[in-house]
Amino acid sequence: MRESRRPRIILGVLLLIAFSFIAIDLRADANGPLGxxxxxxxxxxxxxxxxxxxxxxxxxxxxxxxxxxxxxxxxxxxxxxxxxxxxxxxxxxxxxxxxxxxxxxxxxxxxxxxxxxxxxxxxxGSSQGFARxxxxxxxxxxxxxxxxxxxxxxxxxxxxxxxxxxxxVVVLLVDATASVGGRLEGAGEIGFVSGTGNESELEFQLLDPYGPLKAGDRIVTFGSKAGKPYVPGVPIGEVTEVSGTPGQLTRLAKVKPFVNxxxxxxxxxxxxxxxxxxxxxxxxxxxxxxxxxxxxxxxxxxxxxxxxxxxxxxxxxAKPSVSAKPTPTTTPKPSAKPTGDGASPAASAR
Amino acid sequence: MTLGRLLVSVLAVVGAVLLQVTLLSRLGLPGATPDLVLVVVLAFGAVRGPTTGAGVGFAAGLLLDLIPPSMGYFGLTALLLAVAGYLMGVVAERTGGVVAISLITVALISVGIVVGRAAIGTLLGDPRVSWGEVPGLALTEAVYAVILAALVFPALAAIDRFLEPRLSM
CATH class of the missing domain: 2.40.10.340 (Rod shape-determining protein MreC, domain 1)
Structure with missing residues (x-):
């Protein structure tokens, strides 16, 4: 009997430890002990x-x-x-x-x-973990x-x-939690581009319900305050399909990202x-x-x-070696803290 | 457990985790990333029994939760892999390590890992979990795991026989 109980007790103890780790992680932020x-x-x-x-x-x-x-x-x-x-x-x-x-x-x-x-x-990261x-x-x-x-x-x-x-660690734009303020090329209409978890598809939500939006439109980043987390002007992707008609409360479009x-x-x-x-x-x-x-x-x-x-x-x-890591020539850090940027359109929309 | 066997488990787990993050996830294979770490954990369960299976699974899971670019809940992979290693050990002990049953068990546990991760993620409010992807991920995970298991299980059994001919099953 003892042989069959010992593994079970050990498993139970391990599960208890794992559960407490998860519980700590759920409550902690990046600056907590786990960070x-x-x-x-x-x-x-x-x-x-x-x-x-x-x-x-x-x-x-x-x-x-x-x-x-x-x-x-x-x-x-x-x-x-x-x-x-x-x-x-x-x-x-x-x-x-x-x-x-x-x-x-x-x-x-x-x-x-x-x-x-x-x-x-x-x-x-492994794709079965869902995070990109x-x-x-x-x-x-x-x-x-x-x-x-x-x-x-x-x-x-x-x-x-x-x-x-x-x-x-970089969270890719296609991750389901990623969201960035986007601006249509030329027109200046703005909205939110969000990841879907799917590697070849993003979602664009136009803020102005009557704004012009058609397949083939290209989107660049709107830019956040002090360029964190997103600097302005970076190409995001191209609209492939528009759903919803002008005047509808939210106008959504599918976007194909430029980056594979x-x-x-x-x-x-x-x-x-x-x-x-x-x-x-x-x-x-x-x-x-x-x-x-x-x-x-x-x-x-x-x-x-x-x-x-x-x-x-x-x-x-000019450097021939690609894998070499060029050290930045200047002190790069803007004074802004890397924490929240509530005023920027790039803040999470979800 | 002797020093040699401990060393083998540490090397196998660290090697599998590094290979998975730097190579297997970057091959761009359809569906899930081939889960070498899971298969190594299952191999320890099958060859050395449920206690070792659970322990190795827990350690490997913690390492996977810690290694960048892991973003999941810390401890979740440890939880899943500990259960997986334990179950594999119990099944192998009861059936005496019949190859067909072992491989079917590997497939079932792989499906369980994917579904279990998605279910716990949903319960904890992870916004990334997408149930539409789960069937495809579970299927590919199982296929890759069975293929890898056919290589890893005999390899670990051979290593253990080589280290200690009298102790191994």
């Missing part, structure tokens, strides 16, 4: 995650090639262009690809005059603090929510918001959607000729 524990373990686990990530990156590349969609012909065409590009450059394929991606990303940051620190995704979050390989010592905007190729990726000394989060690798964290609102200047001028994640499509992002040369792009883009 401290997570910060410390993050400093230990972050570097381990970083090392494991670089160790596993060849496997990821291999599987990506296998699973990337399209017909055989398309795959062959892609591979052929890849081979040609490699012959031309002589550099290793992965490094070359990432160089291009980083360059395009920095060009985009330059167009909006965002001062950024490039970073690399080193970990992603990633870990980056930069943290407090690189000048990162909570509520900073995270850019990826194409536009807005998310915002920083938790920081340890060498890593930080399933292939997120290199990102840039905005450590200093632009002095002037970049309005629509970060968007690609052509009416064609920029949603395709190919680097060639977004390589056409123009740098406004009149704008002052942004420091981030000139200093960081």
């Amino acid at each position: 401290g524990v997570k910060k410390i373990t993050g400093s230990v686990l972050g570097p381990m995650e970083n090392a494991a990530s670089s160790f596993t990156s060849p496997v990821r590349g291999f599987v990506d090639n296998l699973t990337s969609g399209g017909s055989k012909d398309e795959q062959i065409a892609t591979l052929e262009t890849e081979v040609q590009r490699l012959r031309d450059s002589g550099a290793s394929g992965d490094a070359q690809h990432r160089m291009t991606e980083l360059n395009d990303l920095l060009r985009m940051s330059a167009a909006g005059q965002y001062r950024v620190v490039p970073a690399q995704v080193i970990g992603i 979050t990633v870990t980056l390989d930069i943290g407090q010592r690189d000048g990162i603090s909570a509520d900073m905007t995270v850019l990826a190729l194409g536009g807005l990726a998310g915002r920083v929510v938790a920081v340890s000394s060498t890593s930080c 989060v399933s292939t997120l690798d290199i990102v840039a964290v905005v450590i200093e918001p632009p002095r002037d609102n970049p309005r629509d200047s970060v968007l690609v001028p052509s009416p064609e959607p920029t949603s395709s994640a190919t680097p060639s499509a977004s390589a056409t992002i123009p740098v406004p000729s009149g704008s002052p040369a942004p420091k981030a792009s000139t200093s960081a883009a």
Whole structure:
């Protein structure tokens, strides 16, 4: 009898401990005891995650090639262009690809005059946990603090929510709890863009019930107070479907995000918001959607000729090593506290 | 439990957690992320019994709850994995480790983990839980888990036999 009771007692004790952890977590906020524990373990686990990530990156590349969609012909065409590009450059394929991606990303940051620190995704949360979050390989010592905007190729990726000394956690825009103030290109109509938990769909709610809204409209961030958590002018996505008629109390639209989060690798964290609102200047001028994640499509992002040369792009883009973490050249922290920004339209709408 | 066996469990859990966060979740496979950590916990339950299963599940769950970018409730994964390891151990003890029954149990526990996480999340008021996704997640989780279990279970059994030929079942 004793043999069969001992495991049950042990299980009972473990469950009790787990339940009390959950109870503590439910009541605590980020500054509570658990926040401290997570910060410390993050400093230990972050570097381990970083090392494991670089160790596993060849496997990821291999599987990506296998699973990337399209017909055989398309795959062959892609591979052929890849081979040609490699012959031309002589550099290793992965490094070359990432160089291009980083360059395009920095060009985009330059167009909006965002001062950024490039970073690399080193970990992603399991999808059965429902949260859409990633870990980056930069943290407090690189000048990162909570509520900073995270850019990826194409536009807005998310915002920083938790920081340890060498890593930080980003809640992606597609997460079901994410919400950002959005502005329609040109028109200036504003509303809220919310994540749905679905990687390829966002929801846009227009504030003005009679405002013009149609499929194909593009949305940029409205910008929060002091640029936290979202700086203005970052492309979010393109309206694909409008539901509800003009005059209805709420007008909703489906939005396809410009950033493809399933292939997120290199990102840039905005450590200093632009002095002037970049309005629509970060968007690609052509009416064609920029949603395709190919680097060639977004390589056409123009740098406004009149704008002052942004420091981030000139200093960081010149460095050949992509994985190197450029330290910010200035003291990046605006004086505003990273806590709540109740006045901003980017505050949670849920 | 000897030092060798303890070392094996620590290495297996830490390795599985790191692999899951940095590799498996980034492969972009359809549905759920292949839950290597769950399968490793189930393997310890099946090979070393319910007590070890529960203990390893609890520890692995805490690590998964702590490692960035985890955003869930701290302790929830520990709770689920402790129960999973315990159940697997009980089933393996009662049936003597028949392969077919073990794999069916793995599939059932995988479904239970996904549904259980969604249910507790809903009870606690997690705004992220979307029940529309649960059937697809549960199905893929079970498929991936059975495939991984077919590799991990024999591997752990072999390691334990190698470490202590007399003690293992």
